[in-house]
Amino acid sequence: MSKRIFLSPPHMSGKEQEYIAKVFESNYIAPLGEFVNRFEDTIKSYTGAKYALATNTATSALHLALRVLDIKDGDYVLASTFTFIGSVNAILYQNAKPIFVDSDSSWNISPKLLKKAIYKSPKKPKALIVTHLYGQMAKIDEIIDICKAEGIFVIEDSAESLGATFNGKESGTFGDMGVYSFNGNKILTTSGGGMLVSDNQEYIDRAKFLSTQAKEPTLYYEHKEYGYNYRMSNILASIGVAQMEVLSDRIKRKREIFNLYRDFLSSYKNIEFMPEIEGSVGNRWLTTLILKEHNPFELIKKLQEHNIESRPLWKPMHLQPLFKNDIAIVDGTSEELFKQGICLPSGTAMLDSDIEYISNIIIEVLDA
Numbered sequence: 393m394s395k396r397i398f399l400s401p402p403h404m405s406g407k408e409q410e411y412i413a414k415v416f417e418s419n420y421i422a423p424l425g426e427f428v429n430r431f432e433d434t435i436k437s438y439t440g441a442k443y444a445l446a447t448n449t450a451t452s453a454l455h456l457a458l459r460v461l462d463i464k465d466g467d468y469v470l471a472s473t474f475t476f477i478g479s480v481n482a483i484l485y486q487n488a489k490p491i492f493v494d495s496d497s498s499w500n501i502s503p504k505l506l507k508k509a510i511y512k513s514p515k516k517p518k519a520l521i522v523t524h525l526y527g528q529m530a531k532i533d534e535i536i537d538i539c540k541a542e543g544i545f546v547i548e549d550s551a552e553s554l555g556a557t558f559n560g561k562e563s564g565t566f567g568d569m570g571v572y573s574f575n576g577n578k579i580l581t582t583s584g585g586g587m588l589v590s591d592n593q594e595y596i597d598r599a600k601f602l603s604t605q606a607k608e609p610t611l612y613y614e615h616k617e618y619g620y621n622y623r624m625s626n627i628l629a630s631i632g633v634a635q636m637e638v639l640s641d642r643i644k645r646k647r648e649i650f651n652l653y654r655d656f657l658s659s660y661k662n663i664e665f666m667p668e669i670e671g672s673v674g675n676r677w678l679t680t681l682i683l684k685e686h687n688p689f690e691l692i693k694k695l696q697e698h699n700i701e702s703r704p705l706w707k708p709m710h711l712q713p714l715f716k717n718d719i720a721i722v723d724g725t726s727e728e729l730f731k732q733g734i735c736l737p738s739g740t741a742m743l744d745s746d747i748e749y750i751s752n753i754i755i756e757v758l759d760a
């Protein structure tokens with residue numbers, strides 16, 4: 393059988409082991425150390441965010457964001473329904489209630505339905521978690537305007553969209569707080585990791601306090617409230633520093649991969665790639681498309697027969713049994729995308745010939 397082609401495997405820069413060795417030399421193995429600060433600094437200088445906090449996952453960074461905003465029992469939190477569960481689990485950790493909002497033709501959250509959801513909410517929602525899906529920007533300017541007018545906090549789930557921009561401004565820096573992920577399949581990886589960013593120093597200071605067991609600044613161990621153990625280790629941060637050095641190259645390659653698929657499949661009118669909204673440049677984390685006249689699940693099986701990993705699009709949150717009793721303002725858009733969509737292998741180490749090979753299998757299926 394031919395070598396396996398994965399969806400989005402880790403792609404090391406080559407510098408990681410050198411930096412890990414430095415961590416070992418210094419013996420600052422864990423928990424914190426110089427590389428954690430350096431990783432936070434590189435994120436700040438790349439994205440323009442004023443403050444950053446490295447965490448063990450993006451899920452915990454989102455949890456910290458909700459704690460910082462004092463979201464608790466019975467509060468409502470708006471969220472994109474078309475997203476990954478890690479985006480919204482923290483709402484449940486806080487005993488708050490999600491209100492899911494459907495996508496529009498951008499595949500990301502619909503500003504129109506967002507307004508409707510605010511209006512329909514049993515009480516004023518405290519925050520919105522907006523996902524920039526598959527590395528492509530949501531209509532973030534409209535979304536910020538709507539939420540500002542209503543006094544609703546905005547948390548950007550930029551787990552998939554590090555380096556994407558809207559009008560030249562980086563994903564994750566529009567809202568009150570933003571979150572990036574360095575999980576194994578993301579555009580950059582530290583094997584597991586996250587980052588919380590904000591221009592508000594109080595938010596990041598408070599998140600730092602909560603992420604390190606909420607220890608009071610006394611010589612002995614004094615605790616007035618409960619916290620978490622959510623910080624990133626120095627070893628993983630050293631991998632992150634090496635990965636950040638190649639972020640621009642990775643984005644360039646992700647976009648090339650998307651363009652190659654689009655060119656190879658250009659004669660098919662019954663497929664549609666995820667759009668890029670006006671004014672934005674996505675990182676094209678995954679090349680995703682919808683098939684209008686074929687069953688994507690059949691195509692996934694076919695690709696699997698050739699040892700190629702592909703996946704359905706995210707199953708919307710409002711269709712998950714977990715959320716069957718929660719409010720959802722939906723019009724069928726994300727449900728249709730889920731039924732028709734597929735994520736294609738988009739690893740940045742893939743060769744052009746791999747993409748041609750995969751495209752030819754897709755063409756075979758579409759022609760059958």
Ligand SMILES: *Cc1c(COP(=O)(O)O)cnc(C)c1O
Nearest residue numbers: 449450451476478479551573575
């Ligand atoms: C990966 C992902 C997360 C969770 O990130 P972790 O670092 O694995 O916790 C959250 N939201 C979205 C949209 C993701 O893709």
